[in-house]
Amino acid sequence: MKVLLLDGSDKDDVSLNCVSTAIERILNNKYELNVFVLRDLVIHNCIGCYGCWLKTPGRCIIDDVSRKITDLAARSSVWIFLTPVVYGGYSWHLKKAVDRMLPLFLPFFTKRDEETHHFMRCNNTPSLIVFGATNCNNKESEDIFKSLVSRNSLNFSNSNSQSIILSGKDSVESIEEIIENSLNKVGVLDE
Amino acid sequence: MNNKKKIFFLYGSPKQTSKSASWLLGGFLLKRLSDRGAEIRKVSLVSLVNSKRGNEELIDTVHWCDILVFSSPLYLDCQPSFVIRAMDIIKMKKEKIGNGKGVFAISNCGFPEASQNMVVLNIYKQFTKELNFNWLGGVAVGMGHAYIAGRYFLGIFGAFSKTKKAFMEAADNLIQPNLESKKTNDFVINPIMPSALYLTIAIFLARIVALTNLAFNLHRKLGDVYE
Numbered sequence A: 001m002k003v004l005l006l007d008g009s010d011k012d013d014v015s016l017n018c019v020s021t022a023i024e025r026i027l028n029n030k031y032e033l034n035v036f037v038l039r040d041l042v043i044h045n046c047i048g049c050y051g052c053w054l055k056t057p058g059r060c061i062i063d064d065v066s067r068k069i070t071d072l073a074a075r076s077s078v079w080i081f082l083t084p085v086v087y088g089g090y091s092w093h094l095k096k097a098v099d100r101m102l103p104l105f106l107p108f109f110t111k112r113d114e115e116t117h118h119f120m121r122c123n124n125t126p127s128l129i130v131f132g133a134t135n136c137n138n139k140e141s142e143d144i145f146k147s148l149v150s151r152n153s154l155n156f157s158n159s160n161s162q163s164i165i166l167s168g169k170d171s172v173e174s175i176e177e178i179i180e181n182s183l184n185k186v187g188v189l190d191e
Numbered sequence B: 001m002n003n004k005k006k007i008f009f010l011y012g013s014p015k016q017t018s019k020s021a022s023w024l025l026g027g028f029l030l031k032r033l034s035d036r037g038a039e040i041r042k043v044s045l046v047s048l049v050n051s052k053r054g055n056e057e058l059i060d061t062v063h064w065c066d067i068l069v070f071s072s073p074l075y076l077d078c079q080p081s082f083v084i085r086a087m088d089i090i091k092m093k094k095e096k097i098g099n100g101k102g103v104f105a106i107s108n109c110g111f112p113e114a115s116q117n118m119v120v121l122n123i124y125k126q127f128t129k130e131l132n133f134n135w136l137g138g139v140a141v142g143m144g145h146a147y148i149a150g151r152y153f154l155g156i157f158g159a160f161s162k163t164k165k166a167f168m169e170a171a172d173n174l175i176q177p178n179l180e181s182k183k184t185n186d187f188v189i190n191p192i193m194p195s196a197l198y199l200t201i202a203i204f205l206a207r208i209v210a211l212t213n214l215a216f217n218l219h220r221k222l223g224d225v226y227e
Helices: A016-027 A066-076 A093-097 A139-155 A173-183 B020-034 B052-064 B081-092 B114-129 B144-149 B161-174 B195-212 B224-226
Strands: A002-007 A032-038 A078-084 A105-112 A115-120 A128-133 A160-167 B006-011 B039-044 B067-073 B101-110 B134-141 B186-189
Touching: A002 A016, A002 A066, A002 A093, A016 A032, A016 A078, A016 A128, A016 A160, A016 A173, A066 B224, A078 A093, A093 A105, A105 B195, A128 A139, A139 A160, A139 B114, A160 A173, B006 B020, B006 B052, B006 B161, B020 B039, B020 B067, B020 B101, B020 B134, B020 B144, B020 B161, B039 B052, B052 B081, B081 B114, B101 B114, B101 B161, B114 B134, B114 B186, B134 B161, B144 B195, B161 B186
Parallel strands: A002 A032, A002 A078, A078 A128, A128 A160, B006 B039, B006 B067, B067 B101, B101 B134, B134 B186
Antiparallel strands: A105 A115
16 A cells, blocks of 8 residues: 655644654555655646646646656555645645646546536545644634645545644644544554 | 825736736736726736745835735645745744735636635635734635636626626725725625536637647546656
C-alpha cells in the first residue's frame, strides 16, 4: 500500500513536525510512504493554462516535482496533508502542491452530491486525512477548515476523509494516539 | 482634504488579464467605483509575492488604501496559493498597516454553481477578522468561463446586465462614508444561462482547443503518462 504525505508545515511548527515524525515511525517498513516536505521544494504556481487537460493530457506542462507528486497521488491509497490552519484554509506551501494536482481530473463534467465536478482521470479513490495545527481556539476557523477538507474530498472523489485539528497543547503521546486512530479508521493499520 | 475612497484591487489570477474572468468581473466593480470618483490602484499578485520589492509594493499599497478588493478564481475549492501567500505577507506586516481597512472579495468558478465559492469567501472573511479589518462583502460567481469565452457575443445580448447591476450596487455601497458602520452583504450571482447549455458549450470549446493543440486522447490514464 502506498501512502502520500504532503507536509505543508512551516519549519517551526512543532506539533506538525511531531505528526510527520510519528507517521513516519508508525508506517515505515510496513508501507511505501512517500513524504514531500513542501517548504523545501521548488513548486511553481499553477498558471491555469489547462495544458494538463488540453495540450498534454494528464501531465502538467511545468516540469517540476509536482509531476512526481501527481503520479504518486494517482497510485496511493491514502493521502495525508499536514498544514497550519491559515484563515481556516491550507498553508500556501500545501495549496501550491494541491493546485498542481489538476492533471488528476478530466476536463469533462459529472455530478457529485448534486453539484458539478470533474471526472477523475484514474479510478483510484484514496482516503484523505488532513491534519491542521492551530494555536488559537477559533471555532469559525476550524469550521471553515473542516468544510474545505470535506469539499476537497468531494472534488477528488476520495473514498473517505478526516480533518483533524491539533492544538499547540496536544502532547506527543496524544498526537500519536490521534494519528493511530485516524489511520485505523481508513484501514491502514488493520492490514 | 481629499475624501476620495482609495481602492486597492488585488488581482488573484495567474492568467493574462484579457483571458481572466477575475479581471473582467473586478472591472465591473472598478468601473463604477471610478465613475463615482474613487482612486484605484491595481496589482497582479502572482508577480508580486515572490520578490522583496513586490512585497514592499504590496504592503505600501495596503497601507495607502481604504479598501482592499480581492478578485480570484476558485482553484480546488480555495483561492490560488499565491493569494494565500499575499494574505500572509499582509498579515506579517500588520503592525505597519494598522486596523480598519475594508475588505471586499470576488470569487469565481468555472462550475455553474456559484455557491462552490463560499469556502473562499469565508477564508477572506476570516483573514479580515484576524487582521482586525472590516468585512464589506463578497460576491460568488459561477460559470466564469462564459464571461470570457462569451464576452463579446453574450455581452451584446445583455447576458451580463444583471451581473453588472449587482456589481454597480456593490460599488455604490463601498463608496459610502463610514465604512465601519456599513451593512455588509455577501451575494451570489445567478447563472447567466441554463447549466446544461453552459456545460455543453464548455466541453465543445475544450475539444476545439485540444484539437488545435493536436491533443487527441483527453482521457489518457495517468499510468500511460508517467510510464
